[in-house]
Amino acid sequence: MSDWTDGRLPVFFEAAEQQPPHRPIAIDAETTPRKLVLRTMFADLPRTVPAAVLLVGHQVGEVLVPIVMGLAIDQAIKTSDMAATVRWVLVLGLVFAFLSFSYRFGSRIGFLGINTVQHRLRTQVTDRILDPRGLGGGHTPGVLLSIASTDVQRLAMAVALGLYPVAEIFAVIFCGIILLSISWELGLLILLGAPALLWCLDKAGGRLRARSAAEQRAAGDAAGSATDLVTGFRVIKGMHAEAEAERRYRSASERALAAVIKARRSHGAYVGAMEAIAAVFVVAVGVVGGIKTVNGALSVGQLITVVGLTSVAMGPMQALGTNFGKVWVAAHASAARVLMVLHAPFARTAGHREQEAADAVPLRFDGVDVGQGALDLTLPVSGVTALVCDAATAAKLTTLLSRVKTPESGTVWAGVDDLYELSEPAALRAVRVAPHTSTLFEGTVGENVTAGSPQQPDRVAAALLAAACDDVISTLPYGLDTSVGEAGRLLSGGQRQRVALARALASDTRTLVLVNPTSAVDSVTEADIAERLPQVRAGTATVIFTHSPTLIAAADHVLTISATGRVADTTAKAEVTA
Numbered sequence: 001m002s003d004w005t006d007g008r009l010p011v012f013f014e015a016a017e018q019q020p021p022h023r024p025i026a027i028d029a030e031t032t033p034r035k036l037v038l039r040t041m042f043a044d045l046p047r048t049v050p051a052a053v054l055l056v057g058h059q060v061g062e063v064l065v066p067i068v069m070g071l072a073i074d075q076a077i078k079t080s081d082m083a084a085t086v087r088w089v090l091v092l093g094l095v096f097a098f099l100s101f102s103y104r105f106g107s108r109i110g111f112l113g114i115n116t117v118q119h120r121l122r123t124q125v126t127d128r129i130l131d132p133r134g135l136g137g138g139h140t141p142g143v144l145l146s147i148a149s150t151d152v153q154r155l156a157m158a159v160a161l162g163l164y165p166v167a168e169i170f171a172v173i174f175c176g177i178i179l180l181s182i183s184w185e186l187g188l189l190i191l192l193g194a195p196a197l198l199w200c201l202d203k204a205g206g207r208l209r210a211r212s213a214a215e216q217r218a219a220g221d222a223a224g225s226a227t228d229l230v231t232g233f234r235v236i237k238g239m240h241a242e243a244e245a246e247r248r249y250r251s252a253s254e255r256a257l258a259a260v261i262k263a264r265r266s267h268g269a270y271v272g273a274m275e276a277i278a279a280v281f282v283v284a285v286g287v288v289g290g291i292k293t294v295n296g297a298l299s300v301g302q303l304i305t306v307v308g309l310t311s312v313a314m315g316p317m318q319a320l321g322t323n324f325g326k327v328w329v330a331a332h333a334s335a336a337r338v339l340m341v342l343h344a345p346f347a348r349t350a351g352h353r354e355q356e357a358a359d360a361v362p363l364r365f366d367g368v369d370v371g372q373g374a375l376d377l378t379l380p381v382s383g384v385t386a387l388v389c390d391a392a393t394a395a396k397l398t399t400l401l402s403r404v405k406t407p408e409s410g411t412v413w414a415g416v417d418d419l420y421e422l423s424e425p426a427a428l429r430a431v432r433v434a435p436h437t438s439t440l441f442e443g444t445v446g447e448n449v450t451a452g453s454p455q456q457p458d459r460v461a462a463a464l465l466a467a468a469c470d471d472v473i474s475t476l477p478y479g480l481d482t483s484v485g486e487a488g489r490l491l492s493g494g495q496r497q498r499v500a501l502a503r504a505l506a507s508d509t510r511t512l513v514l515v516n517p518t519s520a521v522d523s524v525t526e527a528d529i530a531e532r533l534p535q536v537r538a539g540t541a542t543v544i545f546t547h548s549p550t551l552i553a554a555a556d557h558v559l560t561i562s563a564t565g566r567v568a569d570t571t572a573k574a575e576v577t578a
Contacts, residue, residue: 024124025117027342033335037328040117040155040335041162047113048159052166054106059171059316061099066308067178068092074301110163118156125152125341132424134347134404137340147341151334158331165324168316175313182302186288347405348420355417355426363401363419363431363511363541367410370396373565374410379511383556384534384542388570393561394515394545401513402433434504436515438496440488445473446480448488449502460506466536467502468521468528493520501529511541518548530554 025043027036042048072088075081125148129135135144173191180187293306355361364378370393379385387394399405400412403420412419414430422430440448449469450460464470472495476482488496497520504512518526530550533542544551552558560568 025120027124027339029343031339031343033332033339036335036339037155037158037161037331040121040158040331043117043120044113044159047109047116048162051106051110051113052163054102054109055163055167056170057102058099058106059167060174061095061102062312062315063171063174063178063309064095065092065099066305066312068095069308070301070305072301073304106163106167110160113163114156114159117159118153121152121156121338122148125338128342128344131346132403133350135341136345136347139341139344144341147337151337154330154334155338157327158335161324161327161331164319168319171316172313175309179306179309182306183288183292183297185292186306348403349406351418351421351423351427353417353421353423353426355414355422355430361415361430361510362413364413365397365400365410366413368397368400368407368412369409370561370563370565372563375561375565375567377559377561377567379543380541380557381511382539382541384537384544384554385557385559386552386555387543387545387559387561388547388552389545389561390563393563397561398433398435398513398515398545401431402435403427429509431511431513432504432507432509433513434500434515434517436517436519438488438493438500438520440484440491440496440499442484442486444478444481444483445469445476445499448484448499449480449506451503456506456508459508460502462536463502463504463506466505466529466532467498468525468532469498469502472498494522494525497521498525498529505533505536509540511543512537513543513545515545516548517544517546518551523550526550 025036025039027039031039068088068091072085072092076084076088129144129148176187176191178187180191293302362378362381365375367374367376369375375397387397389397400407401419406420414422414427419427419430441451449464464473472491473479482490484491484496484499488499491499497517501514501517504514504517518529521529526548527550531554533554534556544555546552556571558570560570562568
């Protein structure tokens with residue numbers, strides 16, 4: 001039996017993710033890593049059951065080969081019966097055809113089941129990560145990426161534990177039963193040895209489970225460090241902190257390497273011990289069979305059958321020692337990391353209040369902590385408002401307006417309703433924050449922009465013009481149908497920012513919050529955006545966190561907020577305290 005964990009399973013169903021959606025795997029507060037692995041194993045029974053039956057059929061065929069050969073020797077070759085020899089050769093051919101068919105299609109269906117469950121798990125993890133209520137725990141993006149990719153993949157391989165080991169155990173039992181009919185000593189040796197081997201598997205895997213978990217934590221930390229390094233590369237260059245960033249990443253990478261080496265050492269010792277135990281069983285069967293043949297207790301055909309069955313049993317028993325423990329340990333460690341995300345507390349509670357549609361709903365900060373003081377401020381209900389403040393204050397306010405986490409003190413009001421008590425659709429109708437980071441999803445320019453307002457082509461066209469995307473579209477090879485690549489990497493920084501701005505302007509929200517929306521464009525383009533912005537947002541409110549003189553000059557209201565919460569209305573050139 002080949003190693004079914006080496007990633008070389010036949011890739012015949014690459015469209016697994018196109019299958020209809022399935023019910024999520026049940027996970028609650030009482031779910032442990034062991035329970036999650038078991039639920040994952042049986043998460044796709046419509047595929048795994050027929051796959052397991054076919055793989056059992058394959059093992060039955062493997063066991064039948066030495067049996068047919070032994071019978072052919074005793075009943076045809078030994079008696080020189082040519083007709084019987086031809087019949088047994090035909091039977092042997094049918095057995096090989098059966099076992100080949102069973103393995104081929106059993107593996108195909110099983111591989112599809114593994115990928116289907118992997119897709120379901122990845123969807124659950126990413127849905128939790130992207131939940132609007134936020135993810136508690138302070139996990140870095142790199143760690144979350146590692147969990148959603150590598151750990152989910154390892155956990156999904158637990159599906160294979162309900163396929164190949166089942167067939168392997170059946171093969172060992174079948175071999176034992178056949179050997180019982182030939183010699184009860186040989187049969188008992190196989191039937192009693194297999195449960196003992198499985199018991200040793202669970203006992204010997206404790207240390208490997210611990211080291212596998214440490215390895216995956218260290219690898220996740222290293223991935224997180226790398227992700228943060230790449231994301232903040234420009235900032236690091238600007239601060240001339242390349243040496244410190246390199247030191248931190250090197251340290252995380254060395255810890256991951258040390259954890260990998262320890263885990264691989266434990267894995268090597270574990271696999272070696274299990275294969276040694278399996279080999280002892282096989283040798284014992286062979287020795288007993290040889291002695292009985294010498295004593296005349298077995299015929300030549302029976303000897304061939306015993307030797308063949310011993311050879312057949314060696315594969316499943318070694319595979320059980322190598323694959324079952326390895327996959328179970330890796331899946332158990334990954335399940336703990338997956339649950340770290342799925343059990344993480346929400347950063348805020350879900351709101352359920354609905355809000356009637358209205359043309360103007362003022363946003364108000366009532367005693368909200370901004371670091372060195374409390375902010376009391378009512379934002380204008382229409383026009384363009386420029387908010388001038390330091391980066392820390394801007395981050396605090398945009399975080400609150402995005403409802404990422406609840407205020408430490410005070411309340412953010414949307415009209416007469418607490419913003420955090422509104423349902424997600426109602427809150428997005430009231431206010432939407434477009435962050436400074438210009439993140440695009442893979443697809444075309446048009447698909448990215450229409451994501452903000454899919455059913456309103458006029459609004460989309462106006463947003464493209466207001467964001468100065470007209471010249472961007474004219475320079476792209478396929479215009480709006482040009483692919484932006486993964487995360488928009490096929491576009492320049494300025495092009496990405498303008499496409500992201502167009503997407504935000506196309507959204508149907510009463511108050512749109514923009515954070516430094518023109519930092520990556522030239523002064524001429526910035527002037528065009530500043531001129532067009534009030535037109536596309538006429539009748540609604542647009543709040544811009546900016547220090548750009550161009551945007552400030554074009555704003556209807558300019559409010560300067562200090563770190564103490566003091567507000568100066570520089571539009572009227574009169575300082576007021578809110």
